Amino acid sequence: MSLRWKISATVAAVSVVVAVALSLIVHLAYARKQADDAHRLQAERIQLLLREYHRGSQPAFGSRLDDPAVPADLRAAVRGGKVATALRQTSEGTFIWAAAGTGDHVLSLRSDYRDSLGDLAALDRVLLLGSAAVVAGGTLAGIAIGARLSDRLRRAATAARHVSAGDPTVRVGAAIGGRSHDEATELAHAVDAMAGALQARLEAERRVTADIAHELRTPLTGLTTAAELLPPGRMTDIVQERTKALRALVEDVLEVARLDTATERPALSDVALGEFTTHRAAALAPDARVVVRVGTVVATDPRRLERILANLLTNATRHGRPPITVVVDGPRVTVRDRGPGFPGHLLRDGPARFRKGGDRTTPGHGLGLTIAAGQAAVLGARLTFANPREGGALATLDLAPAAGGEPSP
Structure with missing residues (x-):
């Protein structure tokens, strides 16, 4: 997952947590306030009804005397002339009860709590819409922030790769742009x-x-x-x-x-790769076997190409064992021997000057493959090294075909 989406996911998760937490707090606070108001109002009602009962000895305004539906705990709480309220949910619905003790009797009043629950449900819908808006806004803000930071870091990585490739004109600070002086800018200046x-x-x-x-x-x-x-x-x-x-x-x-210096420039010309390789290999390594599978014309510098072939063949002759095989397949040239193969450090890190394999008695100074790789870079070609499973060492040179160059068998 890229940094952009990590930041977006983090901001979205934080937005969800904040929205849910705030919604729960508001919901619980409003529900508690509703319940407290209902209890207080119901207690005032039962006290008024109790005074009316004492005047006329009859329950009035929907109140009942010794109602069997009164909750047992509420009936017990009003003994001795006390007043109590209770909120109960039954199969018929949710009700707010109020009761008052009067001698051996219990005067009670039951009111529907449905309107309060409706108001709470309406509040929940508003909170849900608000939470969705907060999460959506936070996610979009996270995507925008993450995209900007990710884009700056990606431009910095691209510029750093150009610098590591030897381009002295590229600067990471100029590549990321922007006027903000944040950590990315500090990193760019440090690089x-x-x-x-x-x-x-x-x-x-x-x-x-x-x-x-x-x-x-x-x-x-x-x-x-x-x-x-x-x-x-x-x-x-x-x-x-x-x-x-x-x-x-x-x-x-x-x-x-x-x-x-990275200032070398090739003198390009169209070269028939099959013929060129055959003639040069015959002069440089007469014992090497040349196979032209598919010949083609490449745009290259003949002098630099000859230098690469000479160094690859010299390396195969000095450090490998026969037979040495040179294969031309389109714009690709491979040089293979049956020796011990390339050393591990060369396959891992590439050619290093004045560094040879483990056998220090072999002639040379460790510059041949370094020069071949450098000349290939000047030509815009790709030179790779490998040790095939069958044994030996394999060097592969991929050249750019010339415009309009048609392969020929």
């Missing part, structure tokens, strides 16, 4: 402050990483040139291999730093 602090920290880290990588480029260029001039030998091969690996690492770090 904006946190996002600004995190963004500044990430930007500082990105600048440091990019600056370090740039500064390493110049000495690495000289080191590479010097390594190529060394005389042939085992140590020369080791130096050249390490220099090449270090240069590749610096280039990867620079690429990650550029992707972190």
Whole structure:
């Protein structure tokens, strides 16, 4: 249940409780006042009738002497010349009794209480209508308040998702709008402050990483040139291999730093995905098997797509086991191997830079899948990772088909 309906249900429940409580209080108070007035009026009547009886020795004005219908407790209460009243409900209806003792006799008067009950029923109808109006008004007010608060919080959640996706222009406070300074506004300002602090920290880290990588480029260029001039030998091969690996690492770090800025833009063009994947896979991983089920034309950046395929195939070759299978099915490309599968942290949190699986002896720096995911985000594609039940690792890349691109078997 959403917050809107929780607030509406709470307000409606409170309105019902308040309306019922007030109606009961009014009903009981009015019923008691009616009964007290009836008892007082009936006592005054029986006293007047008692004086008339003493004058003429005969009951008058509807009063009776020794009426057998007088309630027993009322008959006992008037012994010794006392006056008493009682309200009784019988099969014939509800009546108000008054009795007075006179010697060995009891003078009594019975009056119908139906009119008073009718007035009470009319009051109950008014209270019922008023309670219904209060509940309806309270419910509508709760819906309006809940809708406004829920809408503001929903806009705040949407803006927060944009911020977490890396959009630096979105601010939660501006997204929720409104001039009221309530808890939702305070929460929005707190989220904006946190996002600004995190963004500044990430930007500082990105600048440091990019600056370090740039500064390493110049000495690495000289080191590479010097390594190529060394005389042939085992140590020369080791130096050249390490220099090449270090240069590749610096280039990867620079690429990650550029992707972190979220300013990269793809150079889109129409690409026949089946042919493109077949040719690139043959050059990048000759042992991989390519299956084109349905070929189609996609709107993508060929250079970035090649980078993604290269990193996925390199990861399958280094960390998986053959056979490696690449399947093109429309705008979807899957790369699968028969190795131990992706580590749990990657399936749970996504690729993390400089973090590999449990086996630290395998080559690489943990940047390949990070770069592939970043390039996929630039292309507007979706890259997912899974471990099928049959074993191995499965990477799936979903691209956007080009406008008018027709699938072909």
